[in-house]
Amino acid sequence: MATRAYIGTARDVHFDDKVTEHHISDLNGKEREEYLTPIVRDPIMEMKYKEAIKGFPNRRGKVDNTKVIARKNRTSSATQRTEHTDSYTGVSSSGFRNRLDTFTDMEEEKKEETISQATYLSTCKHLNVEPTPIILKSLNEDSLIIKYHPVGNLSLKAACVALVANTMVATVDLTHADIGTTGAVYLGDVLRENLYILDLIIAENNVGSEGIKCICEALQENRALKYLNVSGNKLTEVDAGAIRDMLLENTTLKGLNASHNEFTDIGGVLLAEGIEGNDSILDIDLSWNHLRQKGARRIIESLMVNTTIARADLSFNGFHDAAVGIGELMAVTTTLTYLDLTSNRITDVDMAHFLKGFERNETLETLLIGKNPYTAPFCKQLLQIVCNNPKNKIKELDLDSQSVEIEFLDLIHTTRKERQLYINHGTVLKADLQKEATDDFSSSDPMMVLMECIAQRQLKLVDIFQSLDRDDSKTITRTELREGLQSLNIPMSGRAIDKLMKKLDVDDNGEVDFAEFMEAQREYLKKKQEKEEAGAAGVQQDETKMKEKVAKLIKMRRLAKMAKVLDSSTEKTKKKLSIDAFKMSSRRSNMNESS
Template identity: 35%
Template sequence: MSSLRAKRRPGNVKTLATQYRLSIAPKRVSTKKVDRTGNKESTSLDNKQAEDDAASETPERKRSIRRIRLSEVADAEDFNFEDISRSVLDYPISTQTFLSSSGVVKQNKRFFPSADSDDDTDSPGANTDYSQKAYVCACKHLQVTVNKNFHRSLITNKVTFLNQRLSRNDTKASAIALLRNAKVESLTLDANDLGNTEGVTVIADILPQKPEITELNITNNAIGSVGARELCRVLMDNVYIRKLNLTGNGFIDDDAIYFRDLMEENHGLRHLNLSNNDFRERGGELLAEGISKNDFLQSLDLSWNHLRLSGAVAIGKSMQENQFLERLNLGWNGFHVRGCAALGEALKTNCSLTYLDLTCNRVTEMSLSQLLKGLIENTTLRVLKLPLNPLYPSGALTLLKVMDKYDKIAVNEVDLGTQTVTREFESLLSSLREKRALDIVYGHVLRDMMSMSAVQDELDLDGEKTIDDLMSENPILVLMEYARQQNFRVIDIFKTMDVDQSGSLTKEEFKVGLQKVDITLPGAALGRLIDGLDTDKSGSVDFSELLAGYQTYKAVVREAANSNSTESSEIGQIGEKIRQVMKKKFIMRHF
């Protein structure tokens, strides 16, 4: 049994929709009396006859006319909603009558202009449906402001709340209106601070009663773990929602459990966007379990989630088992060599993936070679995106040569971003386009007469001089500042390599770990840095030594920040030297 199913609330959980159901009062019966002269008297309403008719209605008829009773929607608020509930019944009622019965001021022409006629069909307010009336009434009695844009959108098939902080009562009023609406197919709540007000729980409660909604976008709301749990709980058996966008909601690694269970058990979802969260390595491993068992998703966006190392490998391996996913966005993570190797293995057998985005994933030429091993056996992938990766001109040329050699490769669109290329690349691309349809995006063409090998030799010589200058600085500060500029933590590398959790690594093991993150320093220089961390000269790097070095680095940074001349400080000079080294090695990443 999945963790979400195990945590479901005991008993009959009452949501807004189930807690406040009420059979609608029947339409009043109009009777006409005729006097002895044959003249018809004025029409009257026989309420007693209506009640008798209602008692004779079948249960099926009663169920078919169920409606939400607004008089009981406000959970804790002790309001008298009797008049409000009458305003949304199914029997004809004029706009003027609604305004008076609900207590809304008649002169409020923004929502319901006054009308001379008592017939809704003739009045300017005829465009106002029941959900709009319910929304205005709920806002009045919950003492919140009516949102004009939301009110207008209730008569369309798309409802959007953008950049407006919604209190719990704001969200409740909106939920009441949605429960009374049968038109809305797409609901978007962006940057509404639903996480702090727990408004997401209100939205989650109404979803089982809204089969009309097929697209749900709750984005940039920081709903966190509570929101992840509540949404996944109600969506577990939902077969109506096809597109779910939860980008930018502050989900962490443990929250991936809920989405793993959702992917395993939901059979209706086709498009899922979980980008701009913080799942990291453990979250990547959990999500991979769900991906491998999902047979219904067509597109998945996991960009900007710090998926790297074991998390990236797990995601790559999951695509060996998943044979239904067509579009996969993994941009702005850290797949590097290991992640690309796992993806390469998956591409050998995967026969569904047509779109793969690896934007800014530290894909080097070595990483690309691992990816190409699977690409030469794959017959379905059409689009490959690789911008903002340190491929260098040689890597771009390698990609093109492989595509020229293996006709089986189905890729017809490649995005290399602004990657510079050589004349040889441009010439090969022209000849390749004569054989097959191929669209490749790339940057400037290097037209210097000097060969690339000569250029690289010159850069390497200049880079070695800069590295020698850098090695004269404090090795601990150099290593920590380099890690900061390349967006990784040395402590994380240590914990990953320390598989036996002994708290100690040999110098060689630690060196291998740093090389896996593509550190640009040569072996000798890297060895000097590691020697600086071995303060007790034991021949190994202990976690306590690494932690002490990190504390020293933080103290130096604080001191530089408090001074008026940060650039001229010790850490400022080290940072500038590191930037020069990385610039000459073509790997500095610009975000």
């Protein structure tokens, strides 16, 4: 027995949980009436259920004739009704008659109608409200979705009456449907009776404190719902208390989205109490609130105590105040695989605490930590930990717009040799890169740089000449020399190239042929041998340093080229892989697996 206020005043209504629509279809008329007629004290409710029974197919698959007759009478009475306007659609009675004609046509085609649909139609008639086709259709499907379209109180009331005994609908999505507090109260009543709804989304509806209280109180009893989304409802500290009480009592909820609300310090403390005492939640989203200081610290402490949460979205808050705790969380967590700390004012000092714990982490697979004021060196340290720790399980690292140093690109290349890793970052700091990549040894011999590059890459002189001779004219111009050296990532600036061209072009005709190229190499090797035979002090040491510097500059030029490619494809990459889409798909897949 339960007291509800679906129609008129409150009354007692009894539903037999053992009876389903499939059972009902196998019963004859009298048996169906016995099972489906509720124990009521109101003649209107009794009449409504009897009317629904008349139109339900019997076990031989035939439809009662009374169903069609009743529907024709309903259509006839509608034509005589005076003009009126519904609060939801604003449609006059002429539009109402058209819709009823459509329903009559459906009956004439003998399309079967479930008990929920019949209940919805009869309730609409009693409430004098126009039935909504999308609601009627959805009552026989697995999802009832009415997003970004206002639903009037009477329309929602009729839908909720039908949902009470519905066994088909698993997802109810009323995002931005303007249901308000009244609608939330109706849905709370549904959750007390319905054991088949798994996902409830009432985001951006301004349900108010009374509405969220009703939903949470119902979920203290409900043992079916898996996912609840109450984001964007301007919930405050008082409402955080209702959510806390729900989390402490509910043992089946897997996902909670309370983002885009107005929880502050006290709200964070209350929510943390619920998180600590809950042992079923896998995914929690508290992004875009005002959680900071004590509230933020208590949330992090609760995540350390909780033993089930695998995904936590804390983005766009003030969790820099809990940096020490976040570091400790990274070190001790055994369940957390996804953490979003985007835009939390995390500085270099806070990042140092985070990295201290991150070195010991063995569970995290996805980390989003962009839009924070820490500097580029900490990006490098973060990736070094991922690269050097074989027990670290990071697969996705999103730094968003954080700038990185050139060495960061080299670390990416090294890390991807060992594991699959998606990394999103901002621009590459190119000041040092350009300085290093254009160092042309102006105080040294550019011929030595060229020959050393050829030696380190183990290339043949003829291959180098052919790659520089782009027009296959058997000679190399200054333009071809410059473009060829750039394509080979040989580090020389314009001034060094001029000096090299003058050295190679013996006959001073503006072009270098292969004979001149070979002669320059022989002269270089001859001078090098003479120095070695003379045994001049420091020659070997200088040569070693020169080789190291050339190797470094070749590497810098390669990374510079890589940075240019990354910069040009950043936008395309972000469009190709949407982080928000990844969050949502992963969240739902995790909850489905757990279910």
